[in-house]
Amino acid sequence: MGKIYVVSISSGNILDMSNRAVKAIRDSDVVVGYTGYVSLIEELLKDKEVYSNSMKGEIERCRYAIKRAREGKKVSIISSGDAGLYGMAGPIFEMAEDLEVEYIPGITAAFLAASQLGAPVMHDMCTISLSDLLTPFEVIERRIKSAAEADFVITLYNPKSLGRINHLQYAINIIRLYRRDDTPVGIVKNALRKNQKVIITTIKEIDYDLVDMSTVLIIGNSQTYIKDGYMITPRGYKY
C-alpha cells in the first residue's frame, strides 16, 4: 500500500531535522518538493525518485505525490519549517481522500530565526504571512493591526517577493502605530542554512533592502529589549 509522509524539514540542515523526519525520507521511494528545498537535503536522496518544481507549483506537487502513492509508492512531500504552517500539509489532507497520510512536524521559521537572536519570542506570539497570493490583503492588514494592538510578538513570513516589494513597509507602518520607535526587530535570512544573516535593529531602522523571501522578521512586544547583542522578551519572572 502506498503512503504519503508530509515531512517538515525545518531549516533543511539535517542537524535541525527530527529523527522522525529523516527516517520518513529514508523510508520513501519518492521525494517531492520545491526545487530549492530538495537541494537542501540532497544527501538523503540517493537512490530516490525525485520530483521537484518551482514556486507556485504546489498543487502540481501534491497531485504527483498522490498519484505515486496511489500506485503503491511511499512518497515524502517536503516543506521547509513546519509543513503545517503555510506548507504542504493542508493541500495534501484536502486532496488525499483515501490514502494513508502521516504529517511529521518540524521547527517553523519563527523558532529557527529566534534561536539565532537570543530569546525574542518567549511570550504570546503570532505569525502572519505577507503573501497575498491566496489571502486578500485586507485580511492580512486586519491581522497585523490586531496583533500589534494586543501586544503579540509578531513573526512576519514571506515578507517580500518581486511582485510585492512594498507590503512589508506598509505592514511595519501599521505596527508602528502601536509600538515604540525603539521596539527591537530581529531579521534573519536563511536561518541555520548556508549564508545565514542575522540583524538586530529597531522598528524605525529596518533596512528594507536586506529582506527577501528567505527572510523572517520578529517584531518584539512592548517589553522586548536588546542586551549584549541579544534580543530578549521577558516572560515576567522576577530575579
Next chain:
Amino acid sequence: MGKIYVVSISSGNILDMSNRAVKAIRDSDVVVGYTGYVSLIEELLKDKEVYSNSMKGEIERCRYAIKRAREGKKVSIISSGDAGLYGMAGPIFEMAEDLEVEYIPGITAAFLAASQLGAPVMHDMCTISLSDLLTPFEVIERRIKSAAEADFVITLYNPKSLGRINHLQYAINIIRLYRRDDTPVGIVKNALRKNQKVIITTIKEIDYDLVDMSTVLIIGNSQTYIKDGYMITPRGYKY
C-alpha cells in the same frame, strides 16, 4: 570553558528531537530540567549529572545551570516544545551575563498537536498561554479577544491547572463571540508521548474535564472544517 545549551526537546520522544538537540545533550556534563521532562529523555542521561525540580522551580534551575557552567561544565537546560516559547531561553539569556549560550530550537506544542489532527493551523496563527502566574489576566483576555476578532487560528497553552480551572471556559466564551458554534477545535493531550489523547470537536461541545496542563487546544479560524476525522484549515488554494 563552560557553556550552556538551552535545549528544546520537542515532545520529549527522541524521534521528535532534532539531531542538534540530541548532540547537545550527549555533549553535556550536566542536564537540568523540570522533573517531568527529565524523565522523558532518560535514555540520554547515562553518566550525566542531573539536576531536576518541580514546576515553579524555573529560576532555581537557571541559577544552577549558570553556576555549573561558570565552574567550567557543559550544561544542557531543557524545555519541552521550543525553549524560546514560554520556556527556559528567556531567563537564561536574561541571567547568563558572561557565558556562552546556544539555544537549540525545537517543535513547539502547537505543531506537535497539529500533526496529530490533520492540518489545523496552516494559516496565520497565534499562541496564547492561559497561565496568569506571570501575566495579568487582563493582558491575556485582550489577546484572546484580538486574536478571535482577527480570525487567527489560536493555540491555547497551559489551559488549566489546579489554581485556575475556569480560565479556559472563560477564554472560550470570548472566542465564541466571534466564531461559529461549529468551529472545529482540536484537543491534544501528551502529543507524541505515551498516553497521547486526541479529540476533534467543536467550540460549543468542548469537554472541559478532559483538559489538563499537558493539553493544548487548537481553535480553528472561520474557514476550518472537519473531513474524514481530520481538522483542516485551508490555505486558499483552488483545486
